[in-house]
Amino acid sequence: MPKFLTNINAISWYFLMPVLFIHFFVIAFPSILSLLLCLTDWNGFGKINYVGLENFEELFRDRIFKKAVYHNFIWTIMFLTIPVIVALIIAYLLTGIKRGQLFYRLVYFFPYILASIVNCLIWRYIFHPKHGLGGWFENQGIDFLSKSPFAMKETALYAVAWVDMWHFWGFLVIIYLTGMYQVDESLYEAADIEGATKFQKFRYITIPMIRPIFILSLIIIIIWSVPTFDYVYILTMGGPAYSSEVVANHLYSQAFQRMNVGYASTIGVMMFFYVGIIVGFFALLRRLGWEV
Amino acid sequence: MATAKFRQRSSYINHSILFFMALTIILPLLVLIFNSVKPVEEFGSNPLGFPSEIRLMNYYDAWVNGNYTQIFFNSMTLVVGTLILNLTVSGLAAFSLAALNPRGIQTVVVGLYLLVGISIPAQLYILPLFLMWKSLYLLDTRIGLIIIYSALNAPFATFLIRSYMLQLPTELFEAAKLDGASTMQLFTRVALPLSWPVFLTTALIVSLNVWNEFLFAITFIITDDYKPISSILFAFQSRFANDYGLVSAASILMAAPIAILFMFFQRRFIAGLTSGATKG
Numbered sequence: 110m111p112k113f114l115t116n117i118n119a120i121s122w123y124f125l126m127p128v129l130f131i132h133f134f135v136i137a138f139p140s141i142l143s144l145l146l147c148l149t150d151w152n153g154f155g156k157i158n159y160v161g162l163e164n165f166e167e168l169f170r171d172r173i174f175k176k177a178v179y180h181n182f183i184w185t186i187m188f189l190t191i192p193v194i195v196a197l198i199i200a201y202l203l204t205g206i207k208r209g210q211l212f213y214r215l216v217y218f219f220p221y222i223l224a225s226i227v228n229c230l231i232w233r234y235i236f237h238p239k240h241g242l243g244g245w246f247e248n249q250g251i252d253f254l255s256k257s258p259f260a261m262k263e264t265a266l267y268a269v270a271w272v273d274m275w276h277f278w279g280f281l282v283i284i285y286l287t288g289m290y291q292v293d294e295s296l297y298e299a300a301d302i303e304g305a306t307k308f309q310k311f312r313y314i315t316i317p318m319i320r321p322i323f324i325l326s327l328i329i330i331i332i333w334s335v336p337t338f339d340y341v342y343i344l345t346m347g348g349p350a351y352s353s354e355v356v357a358n359h360l361y362s363q364a365f366q367r368m369n370v371g372y373a374s375t376i377g378v379m380m381f382f383y384v385g386i387i388v389g390f391f392a393l394l395r396r397l398g399w400e401v
Numbered sequence: 402m403a404t405a406k407f408r409q410r411s412s413y414i415n416h417s418i419l420f421f422m423a424l425t426i427i428l429p430l431l432v433l434i435f436n437s438v439k440p441v442e443e444f445g446s447n448p449l450g451f452p453s454e455i456r457l458m459n460y461y462d463a464w465v466n467g468n469y470t471q472i473f474f475n476s477m478t479l480v481v482g483t484l485i486l487n488l489t490v491s492g493l494a495a496f497s498l499a500a501l502n503p504r505g506i507q508t509v510v511v512g513l514y515l516l517v518g519i520s521i522p523a524q525l526y527i528l529p530l531f532l533m534w535k536s537l538y539l540l541d542t543r544i545g546l547i548i549i550y551s552a553l554n555a556p557f558a559t560f561l562i563r564s565y566m567l568q569l570p571t572e573l574f575e576a577a578k579l580d581g582a583s584t585m586q587l588f589t590r591v592a593l594p595l596s597w598p599v600f601l602t603t604a605l606i607v608s609l610n611v612w613n614e615f616l617f618a619i620t621f622i623i624t625d626d627y628k629p630i631s632s633i634l635f636a637f638q639s640r641f642a643n644d645y646g647l648v649s650a651a652s653i654l655m656a657a658p659i660a661i662l663f664m665f666f667q668r669r670f671i672a673g674l675t676s677g678a679t680k681g
Contacts, residue, residue, distance in 0.1 A: 120584050124497030127490040135552035139526035202415045216423045224613035226634045227652045231433050244448035336522035339615045357524050364528040377525035388520050
């Protein structure tokens with residue numbers, strides 16, 4: 110065997126080749142294509158014309174895109190608050206009980222493993238005006254939820270977010286619980302001796318001690334809420350009247366209904382830059398020694 | 402005494418809060434289960450409760466009208482194909498990063514590359530990928546989707562398997578090398594048999610991801626006969642919009658394999674799905 114083939118350094122590269130090849134082929138190469146195509150007005154068939162930053166100018170004038178960005182922003186804020194607060198409280202309560210803890214953990218986590226389409230069908234039925242909760246209230250003679258919240262402009266986005274949060278918050282419970290069990294028990298004992306209340310222990314011991322996991326969970330939420338697509342697409346298709354349109358949805362309809370390749374790529378590039386800035390920002394903070 | 406009583410009362414409050422939150426999850430799931438065995442006529446008068454008569458015909462209808470034999474086969478093909486391809490490439494890479502050259506430049510470069518890959522939103526590359534797949538005749542084929550799923554799950558699988566292989570004692574590899582084992586034999590005879598637990602965990606999570614995947618499934622498979630269960634169910638909700646019994650039964654047929662696996666392997670599922678977040 111020639112020497113370069115037995116060299117451990119070369120061999121270790123051979124073992125890496127398959128994964129690098131498939132990953133480059135499916136993710137890296139098309140991503141690079143997208144970065145190039147955003148400078149063109151290609152529609153998928155005809156000639157490819159270079160148009161410079163025209164797509165970006167158009168994007169900043171695009172009313173629907175602005176609306177979608179705003180909805181993504183609301184979406185992120187909602188996910189950074191409601192599930193996080195609920196999961197923190199529930200995880201903290203769970204650390205206090207022994208009997209039934211496993212049962213609760215499994216129940217809370219269960220929706221997380223269900224497919225988005227199944228979760229959506231469950232809640233579409235429950236929020237159905239004639240059936241579900243609306244029908245049940247109607248049978249009792251109460252006029253409540255007589256319109257589907259998915260079909261009303263004012264509530265569509267929040268109703269969709271509700272379903273996604275219902276599916277997601279159990280994941281956070283498990284993560285926070287893992288963090289809380291890593292906290293040194295003696296800290297709580299010392300606090301008990303000092304006569305600290307439950308809330309004080311939560312505020313001054315639990316929260317600071319799980320900070321690394323907590324911050325990481327926030328980063329995950331911010332990054333995951335950028336490409337959010339399934340729930341909006343299945344439940345409302347962005348409607349009614351774009352009231353629940355998110356960026357990923359706007360891109361999808363530009364890409365696969367109108368075949369505006371250049372324009373859709375531009376939206377994808379914007380999403381990528383945004384995620385890149387978020388990741389870079391936290392990497393920088395970590396580099397600077399700010400413990401996150 | 403007073404504190405004990407106070408403790409007891411506060412523990413009742415804790416339990417009732419936990420129980421209430423559990424109900425918010427259990428009740429919607431129960432509604433789905435009830436609906437799947439409810440006769441169509443009963444939906445108006447009894448939208449949420451237990452059906453007066455259990456009708457298992459809904460499942461039969463979903464299976465036959467929905468052509469579920471074919472669809473299950475499609476989804477299973479995607480799962481098995483992805484497992485074979487993904488675990489092979491990820492296992493090889495993890496072995497290289499963990500055992501062959503753990504402190505080499507590869508670990509940094511490849512680690513960074515895969516990390517960047519994770520944070521790229523799928524929307525950036527889905528359209529060029531679609532056009533590539535079209536020109537390579539991979540569009541609307543199951544093998545095309547298997548390649549995509551393998552790549553999407555590769556970073557996660559590589560990191561998870563690597564973190565386990567790092568804990569294997571290096572003496573084992575040294576000893577096998579002295580006995581004249583080739584590098585490939587180190588992988589197949591030493592590393593693989595010792596790290597089956599992490600391969601099982603990875604396989605479960607990858608199966609879950611593939612089974613539930615929606616975006617690529619609706620985009621890359623156009624012919625009904627090749628569609629996996631998630632995109633068929635999506636088509637169902639408009640095709641049988643008012644037949645809630647049938648749609649609910651079809652949903653349960655989709656969720657059941659995952660739910661059963663979850664019952665058997667809860668710890669692996671939970672550990673695998675939260676590994677990225679808890680190991681940081």
